Structure formats: C-alpha cells, structure tokens
Amino acid sequence: MQLVVGRVGRAHGIKGEVTVEVRTDEPELRLGPGAVLQTEPASAGPLTIEAGRVHSGRLLLRFEGVKDRNAAEALRNTLLIAEVDPSELPEDEDEYYDHQLMDLDVVLADGTEIGRITEISHLPSQDLFIVEREDGSEVMIPFVQEIVTEIDLENQRAVIDPPPGLIDDRAVVASTRDAEAEAGAAAQGEAKAEAKDEPRGDGS
Known part of the structure; x- marks a missing residue:
C-alpha cells in the first residue's frame, strides 16, 4: 500500500x-x-x-x-x-496510520451520522480529521481524546463528542440573528419614543 x-x-x-x-x-x-x-x-x-x-x-x-x-x-x-504493508500496525495501540482512518464514518455517541473522513491533516500542534458531510461541506475535527472518544476499526467508524459549535453552528447563527432582531426592535422603539416627545410645530 x-x-x-x-x-x-x-x-x-x-x-x-x-x-x-x-x-x-x-x-x-x-x-x-x-x-x-x-x-x-x-x-x-x-x-x-x-x-x-x-x-x-x-x-x-x-x-x-x-x-x-x-x-x-x-x-x-x-x-x-x-x-507500507497494509497489515502493519503502529506499536502504540492508541495510534493509527492514516490509511486506517481514511473513509471511516464519523458518528456521535447516539449514532447520528456526521460524515466521512476524507483527509488527515498533520499540524504541528495536533492532527485534524477533514470530514465530508452529506451535503458536500467539510468540517475539521481535532484528533484528540476529549473529542474523538473511540476509533472502531471493526465497524469502520470514529465516535466523537464535539463541543458546542464544532460541527453545527446553526444555534450560534440563530442566536446572533435573534440578537440583531431584538436590537433593531429596540432601536425602532426608541425612535418612536423620541418622535412622541418632539413638539409638533409652533402651535399657531
């Protein structure tokens, strides 16, 4: 290989x-x-x-x-x-060769499918899984024990426990949109209040 x-x-x-x-x-x-x-x-x-x-x-x-x-x-x-001999394995049981990890299905602990590993990026600080999602988008998963909780080669999957926002930022976007809407509504309310307080003409 x-x-x-x-x-x-x-x-x-x-x-x-x-x-x-x-x-x-x-x-x-x-x-x-x-x-x-x-x-x-x-x-x-x-x-x-x-x-x-x-x-x-x-x-x-x-x-x-x-x-x-x-x-x-x-x-x-x-x-x-x-x-590399395909049957060759690293000496440390907690280490894996890239070819063992490629194409693994990435899932949450409850079985929810996230995507498939298409690339492993070796950075100076840590390794990253590049995961392709069903819609064609990509997400980067740090290959650290706190996030990647299990590598199951027999069932060809990697189980992850991602922190909030790592794989799905829709909640963050929604909260930002709500905050903007609230800010806009508050600004409109202030503008109406100011309009009520302003004198209307000179009274003649």
Missing part, C-alpha cells in the same frame, strides 16, 4: 536541502536516511533520503543526487510516497 508521508517545501540553503511538510506520525521510520520514496509526480523520483535534520521546528531533508538550491527548488510541492 502506498501512503503519502510528506510534501516537499521550499529549498533551504544552497546545498540541496529542502523543507518537508510531514504527513506521517512516524517520520523517523518513513523519512529516515536510506528510505527510498516514490513521488507524485512520478517523474521527480524515486528519491533516496541521504540525510535529515530538524531546524527551527521544521524537518530538512537532503536527497541523493540533489546537490544545489536549483535542484532542490525543482522538487517543490512534490509528494513523497512510502510503500
């Missing part, structure tokens, strides 16, 4: 290093020296990682044969793809 494990960013320095947007929970394994990666577009690879290091919180990689800034810049936006 092929999995996207990273995306090449801009060149760093003049010796062929590139910044990499990591898309795997195991960068030490997938993006370590000696790893051979397929690419998208395929014409850019395969690429063999020669060396890697972390600089200012970013992963920097150098590939064999990429010796200068121009060659590194030519790889910008290239997707890095690793070959």
Whole structure:
C-alpha cells in the first residue's frame, strides 16, 4: 500500500536541502536516511533520503543526487510516497496510520451520522480529521481524546463528542440573528419614543 508521508517545501540553503511538510506520525521510520520514496509526480523520483535534520521546528531533508538550491527548488510541492504493508500496525495501540482512518464514518455517541473522513491533516500542534458531510461541506475535527472518544476499526467508524459549535453552528447563527432582531426592535422603539416627545410645530 502506498501512503503519502510528506510534501516537499521550499529549498533551504544552497546545498540541496529542502523543507518537508510531514504527513506521517512516524517520520523517523518513513523519512529516515536510506528510505527510498516514490513521488507524485512520478517523474521527480524515486528519491533516496541521504540525510535529515530538524531546524527551527521544521524537518530538512537532503536527497541523493540533489546537490544545489536549483535542484532542490525543482522538487517543490512534490509528494513523497512510502510503500507500507497494509497489515502493519503502529506499536502504540492508541495510534493509527492514516490509511486506517481514511473513509471511516464519523458518528456521535447516539449514532447520528456526521460524515466521512476524507483527509488527515498533520499540524504541528495536533492532527485534524477533514470530514465530508452529506451535503458536500467539510468540517475539521481535532484528533484528540476529549473529542474523538473511540476509533472502531471493526465497524469502520470514529465516535466523537464535539463541543458546542464544532460541527453545527446553526444555534450560534440563530442566536446572533435573534440578537440583531431584538436590537433593531429596540432601536425602532426608541425612535418612536423620541418622535412622541418632539413638539409638533409652533402651535399657531
């Protein structure tokens, strides 16, 4: 099974290093020296990682044969793809590979369907599920234990307990609309009251 494990960013320095947007929970394994990666577009690879290091919180990689800034810049936006055994599982039972989570149904504890996971976004602070809803809209669900309470691979679903407003902001919109209506009504009432108090002509 092929999995996207990273995306090449801009060149760093003049010796062929590139910044990499990591898309795997195991960068030490997938993006370590000696790893051979397929690419998208395929014409850019395969690429063999020669060396890697972390600089200012970013992963920097150098590939064999990429010796200068121009060659590194030519790889910008290239997707890095690793070959993974579908039966392979993370060592930690509370961790999951992206391919295990893709296409899971997202539901509430009472079974209410929210949508389907179409993408996992790996951010520096946390991972996010990109969930496509039935109407085609998308909602982002932080992959944290307080919100994602269960991953049920057997039944292909992720159970969530979202805080107010995370997946449905209609209540917020309604309350805002009501507040605006109340404010408008109050303004009209004040205007009428002022009109009553104003003198009507000079009395002649």
